[in-house]
Structure formats: structure tokens, C-alpha cells
Amino acid sequence: MTRRSRPRTTPPSPLPQHLGIDPVHLKLPPAAGDADARSGLQGAAPSTVRAHLLTRLAAAGPGTVDRMFADGAFVTADGTPLPPDAPYVPGLHLWFHRELAPETPVPYPVDVLHQDARILVADKPHFLATTPRGSHIAQTALARLRHDLGLPALSPAHRLDRLTAGLVLFVVDPAARGAYQNLFRDRRVRKRYEALAAYEPAVGLPRTLRSRIEKTPGVVAAREVPGEPNSESHIELVEHRARLARYRLTPHTGRTHQLRVHMNALGLPILGDPYFPALTDPAPDDFSKPLQLLARTLEFTDPITGARHRFESRRTLQAWTDPEGWAAGPRQPAP
Numbered sequence: 001m002t003r004r005s006r007p008r009t010t011p012p013s014p015l016p017q018h019l020g021i022d023p024v025h026l027k028l029p030p031a032a033g034d035a036d037a038r039s040g041l042q043g044a045a046p047s048t049v050r051a052h053l054l055t056r057l058a059a060a061g062p063g064t065v066d067r068m069f070a071d072g073a074f075v076t077a078d079g080t081p082l083p084p085d086a087p088y089v090p091g092l093h094l095w096f097h098r099e100l101a102p103e104t105p106v107p108y109p110v111d112v113l114h115q116d117a118r119i120l121v122a123d124k125p126h127f128l129a130t131t132p133r134g135s136h137i138a139q140t141a142l143a144r145l146r147h148d149l150g151l152p153a154l155s156p157a158h159r160l161d162r163l164t165a166g167l168v169l170f171v172v173d174p175a176a177r178g179a180y181q182n183l184f185r186d187r188r189v190r191k192r193y194e195a196l197a198a199y200e201p202a203v204g205l206p207r208t209l210r211s212r213i214e215k216t217p218g219v220v221a222a223r224e225v226p227g228e229p230n231s232e233s234h235i236e237l238v239e240h241r242a243r244l245a246r247y248r249l250t251p252h253t254g255r256t257h258q259l260r261v262h263m264n265a266l267g268l269p270i271l272g273d274p275y276f277p278a279l280t281d282p283a284p285d286d287f288s289k290p291l292q293l294l295a296r297t298l299e300f301t302d303p304i305t306g307a308r309h310r311f312e313s314r315r316t317l318q319a320w321t322d323p324e325g326w327a328a329g330p331r332q333p334a335p
Contacts (some may be wrong), residue, residue, distance in 0.1 A: 014079035015095050017152050020143030023095045028052065030090040034231070049074070049094070050084045054240045060099065068096060070270060103139045109140050112149075113311055118304060119180060120145065120154065120170040121311045126290035129162040135284075141168060158184040161257070163274070166193070166295025166313045179303040184254070190299040192250050193259055194238075196292035196319050198327060199245035199269040206236040211263045213255040221275040222257040224265060231255040233262045246320060259293065271319050271326075292317045 015023040016315040031045035045054045053065050053074070068074060072081035073096045082094060108125035115121075122141055129136040132143060146154050157169040157180040169189075171177045183189050215222040232252040239246050247268070249259045263269060264276035272294040274280045282288075294317055299310045319326040 010076040011093055013095050014075055014077060015097065017146060018097045019100070019138045020098070020140075020146035020148075020152075021100070021137060023097050025093065025095050026056075026285045028088065028092045028131050029088055045090060046088050048084070049082055049086045049088055049092070052088055073097065100137055101135065101175070103135065103137065106139050107287070110144050111314065112145075113314070115149075115172070118171065118173045118176045119157075120149075120151070120172055121298070122168045122170060123161055123313050123315060124165055124168050124295075125315070126163060126165045127287055130168055131156055136162065138249070142170070145170065145261070157181050158189075158254075160295055161293075163272075163291040164193075164295060165290070165294045167298045167311055168295070169298060176304055183300050183303060184305065187252070188300060190250075190297075191295065192248060194294045194296045194317060195247045195249055195259065195263060196271045196317050197245060197247060197263055199237075199240040199243050202269060203266055203268060205247075206234065207266070208234045209230060209265065211265070213258055213261055215256040221279060222255065222261055224261060231262070232259045233259055235262065235266065244319070244323065246317075259279040260291075290318065292319050292326075 010025065010027075013023055013025065017023070028049065046055075050065065050069060056311055057065055066084065069082070069084040070108075074082045074094050075096070076082060077093050106125065106128045108128065110128065111123040111126065113121045113123050122143050122145060124130065128144075129140045130142060132138075134138050137143065141152065142156060146152055149200055151172060153172070153174045155171050155174070155177055157177075158172050160166065160168045169180065171180050210232045211224045212227040212229050213222050213231045214225050230253065234250040234252065236248040236250075238243055238248050245268075247263070249263070251258055257275065260270055260273055260276055264273075269276045272289045273293075274282055294313055296310050297310065299308075301308055
């Protein structure tokens with residue numbers, strides 16, 4: 001007899017997003033020895049919610065939990081703020097907004113190229129992460145678009161590296177999210193990138209590179225390792241001016257840093273790359289010499305309507321249009 005899992009029922013959040021960021025949801029775990037305590041507390045339950053949160057949110061820093069209680073930051077499903085002496089109730093749902101650490105504003109806009117009832121196509125600038133992660137939370141394309149356009153349910157269909165500019169597909173309708181995300185999972189989206197690197201006539205192009213790329217947690221740059229290939233990129237020379245060339249890159253897989261790794265493997269590291277061929281550590285507010293990699297086009301058949309879509313970035317790579325300005329370092333924010 002197959003054991004059915006119980007449906008997970010989480011009440012809707014009583015808190016709106018803040019700066020495009022969802023509130024944190026917690027369900028207080030059962031105490032050890034309870035019938036459903038497989039993921040419960042170790043030992044006896046604390047006497048108050050505050051005592052539990054002082055341990056659970058210890059990384060937030062001394063005084064943070066008490067300050068949040070004083071501000072009424074922790075609320076229950078009906079929006080009622082919890083007092084610091086609220087008794088611990090296993091299974092209680094509560095919500096709060098994390099205190100966001102200061103972030104360096106990315107002084108470039110996110111352009112919207114297309115928006116309908118189901119999808120939104122954004123033209124992301126360099127230096128802006130696609131989604132909240134690590135130290136980049138509010139300064140992300142997702143948070144900005146949610147906040148600026150009033151689209152709290154907006155979600156990404158895929159992700160683009162923070163240093164790479166260009167096209168990102170977002171889903172407006174939550175009911176359609178899986179259909180568009182599956183396009184990328186099943187490799188039914190044709191993506192083309194543009195990159196600037198040195199011109200080396202000895203490098204025979206066009207060429208398709210296949211290799212195994214692995215990203216080790218805690219190590220910023222992915223790398224090629226021996227083993228069965230899990231990545232494939234087609235690289236073409238488009239044109240060149242003296243020692244600078246423009247390349248068309250077509251990835252057939254989507255490994256972390258794949259195009260940057262493959263260009264470096266050819267001896268053609270992309271201009272402005274802080275990871276290849278050598279790791280550098282630019283300051284968070286250093287917006288000079290952006291990585292000269294652009295997600296130029298997205299093409300796919302709409303899984304809902306059957307329409308054929310083709311989107312093209314309106315951005316240009318600065319080192320091609322203004323090589324002296326790019327090489328000179330910090331540039332002014334785009335209007």
C-alpha cells in the first residue's frame with residue numbers, strides 16, 4: 001500500500017514584498033518526541049518564540065531579534081505582531097522581513113523589451129544580478145522589476161550571470177511559470193551571445209568546444225576538469241579591427257561560466273573578465289571595464305500560444321563602440 005504524503009498547507013503571507021523582496025516565512029518546528037518531529041527541535045521546546053529565534057537567527061547579530069520584536073517585525077498569519085513574550089507554539093507560522101545589508105546601487109537601468117500577460121523580457125545591464133543571492137538582494141533585476149512595475153509574482157525563467165548584460169526572460173503569470181522554465185530545462189531556447197576578445201588569426205574558427213565544466217562551492221570560478229563532457233559551445237569570428245575581434249557564441253548547454261571558460265580555453269579570454277585567465281577582485285562599486293559579454297538574442301516557440309518569439313538586445317559592447325573610453329575606466333551611468 002502506497003503511503004500518501006500529507007498536503008503542505010502554508011497560509012498566504014500577511015506581509016507585502018519590500019523593495020521587491022519576499023518576506024521570510026518560518027513554521028515553528030515540533031519538539032523532540034512529538035509524533036511528527038522528524039525535522040523538529042533537538043531537546044525540549046523553548047518557552048517563548050523569542051528564545052527560539054535568538055538561536056535560529058543568531059547570524060543576524062546581537063540585538064537584531066530584540067530590535068525586530070520592538071518594531072513589530074514578526075507577524076502571524078493574520079498580520080498580528082508577536083510580542084517578545086509570546087509562548088512557543090509548535091507549528092505556528094510567522095513572517096518577517098530580513099534587515100537588508102547596505103548594497104552598492106548599480107547605476108544602470110533594466111530595460112523592458114516586451115511584456116504581456118504571461119512573460120516579460122528584460123535587457124539587463126552589466127553588474128546587476130538576475131535574482132537575489134549572497135550579498136546581492138535588492139540590487140537585482142528581479143527585485144527592481146517587481147518593485148518598479150508592481151509585479152510581485154514575477155519570477156525568472158532562467159538566470160544570466162551578474163557581469164553579463166543582455167536578455168533575460170521572466171514569467172508574469174505564476175500558472176505559466178513551469179511551462180517557460182521547462183523551455184530552458186529542455187534546451188528548447190536558442191540563445192546567442194556576443195563577446196569581445198583579442199583577435200588571434202592562429203585560432204581556427206568556427207569551432208565547437210565540448211568539455212566537462214565543474215563549479216566547486218566556495219570557489220568563485222568554474223573550471224574544466226577531466227571527464228565526460230557536460231558543456232558545448234559553438235564559437236564564430238564575426239569581424240575584427242586590428243587586435244580586437246567580435247565573436248558570436250552559441251551555447252548548447254548552460255553550465256556556470258561556460259562561455260567564459262571556453263573562450264579562455266581558446267586563449268581568447270573575454271575583455272573585462274575578472275575570473276579568466278587570472279582571478280582579480282574588483283571593489284563592489286567598481287563599474288569600470290564591464291565584462292564584454294552580451295546575451296544578444298533569445299528565440300523560442302511559446303509553450304502556451306505556439307507563437308514564435310525572437311528578441312534582440314538593444315545594448316552594445318562598449319569596447320567595440322568606444323574602445324578608448326572602455327580602457328580608460330570608470331564610465332558615467334547610462335541615462
